[in-house]
Amino acid sequence: MKRYLKFIAIITYLLLLLSFAVFASDKYVSSRYSVYYHKQSCKKALKIDPLIKVIYNSPKEALEAGKRPCQLCKPPTEVYGKEKKPQEN
Numbered sequence: 001m002k003r004y005l006k007f008i009a010i011i012t013y014l015l016l017l018l019s020f021a022v023f024a025s026d027k028y029v030s031s032r033y034s035v036y037y038h039k040q041s042c043k044k045a046l047k048i049d050p051l052i053k054v055i056y057n058s059p060k061e062a063l064e065a066g067k068r069p070c071q072l073c074k075p076p077t078e079v080y081g082k083e084k085k086p087q088e089n
């Protein structure tokens, strides 16, 4: 019985780690057939079929692949993300 509980604890811990890694990582996703890229937490990103999902490590990578930022989740673009910050001032 104790062994079983330990097993459950380890699985829970791994799942937590995994979900943390997925949502905290600075990655962006797109569908192979879409022109837009999304934050991983975007509603539309969650609907992308894993078989056609493309993952980018940075907005720049997505832009270079010809993708445009999604209008819904508004992922950053390398160009505006660093130099221009519209929310400030």
Ligand SMILES: [Zn+2]
Residues within 6 Å of the ligand: 037, 038, 039, 042, 043, 044, 045, 070, 071, 072, 073, 074
């Ligand atoms: Zn989106």
